[in-house]
Amino acid sequence: MFEDRPRRSAEVVLLGRSNVGKSTLMRQLTGRSVPTGRRPGVTTSPTYHDWAEIDFMLTDLPGFGFMAGVPGETRERIKTAIVRYLETYADAILVGVLVLDGSAAVEIIDRHLNSGDPPYVLELFELLVDLDIEPVIAVNKMDKVDDRDETLDSIADRFGYPPPWQQWRDHIAPVTAKEGRIDPLLHALYSHLDATGHGKLRGALPSPHQ
Ligand SMILES: Nc1nc2c(ncn2[C@@H]2O[C@H](COP(=O)(O)OP(=O)(O)OP(=O)(O)O)[C@@H](O)[C@H]2O)c(=O)[nH]1
Ligand SMILES: [Mg+2]
Numbered sequence: 001m002f003e004d005r006p007r008r009s010a011e012v013v014l015l016g017r018s019n020v021g022k023s024t025l026m027r028q029l030t031g032r033s034v035p036t037g038r039r040p041g042v043t044t045s046p047t048y049h050d051w052a053e054i055d056f057m058l059t060d061l062p063g064f065g066f067m068a069g070v071p072g073e074t075r076e077r078i079k080t081a082i083v084r085y086l087e088t089y090a091d092a093i094l095v096g097v098l099v100l101d102g103s104a105a106v107e108i109i110d111r112h113l114n115s116g117d118p119p120y121v122l123e124l125f126e127l128l129v130d131l132d133i134e135p136v137i138a139v140n141k142m143d144k145v146d147d148r149d150e151t152l153d154s155i156a157d158r159f160g161y162p163p164p165w166q167q168w169r170d171h172i173a174p175v176t177a178k179e180g181r182i183d184p185l186l187h188a189l190y191s192h193l194d195a196t197g198h199g200k201l202r203g204a205l206p207s208p209h210q
Contacts, residue, residue, distance in 0.1 A: 004045075005046070008055055009091075010056045012058050014138075015124060030049045082124070083127065094133070097136045098124060100138070109122065109158050125159055137159060152165040155172065159171075171188065183209055189205060
């Protein structure tokens, strides 16, 4: 399934439910055009964005969760593929960016928790931690969120980071990918690249505006 993965030893992956804005974020991070808003769930393999001149790539993993018209069996296959991908390439993956839709995430997580069904984003988050992949929760679509701090505190809490969320800026990054407002994510990525001895890879990513 992953035969076309470029042989790179440093990688950042984007993962998250379908339609949260992973591909939009990818476009902002690479400056390249990436198809967005496509019919979800059709592609079950990752999209790689490789920087030819350096040993680094950014990977857009398939979206998971409910997708209109996609059978449960396909959704299960995608989940399994994501887990296998992370396990197989954990040594190369420096950061796992878990992308959430800030206007919907708390409700979705709580609905699952209340029905006794572990939310898949929390399971994935724990898998990243177990595999020693630094997790960054990119809370996207902040343009649609009115109660910013309350929402971010709730998200922090659900992922086990005691509020206030501002204490966890290396792990919680509010963004509006559609408008190119991604500085908090860039700062979080930079700090993890630096901490893992890959500070030179900063140059592959855009510069923050401030
Ligand atoms: N309001 C708002 N909409 C956004 C933002 N970022 C992305 N979107 C929209 O969300 C929709 C889905 O974006 P994609 O980037 O295709 O989402 P995805 O996570 O790649 O979806 P899959 O490929 O299906 O997993 C598109 O209509 C985007 O324009 C944002 O910051 N704010
Ligand atoms: Mg996409």
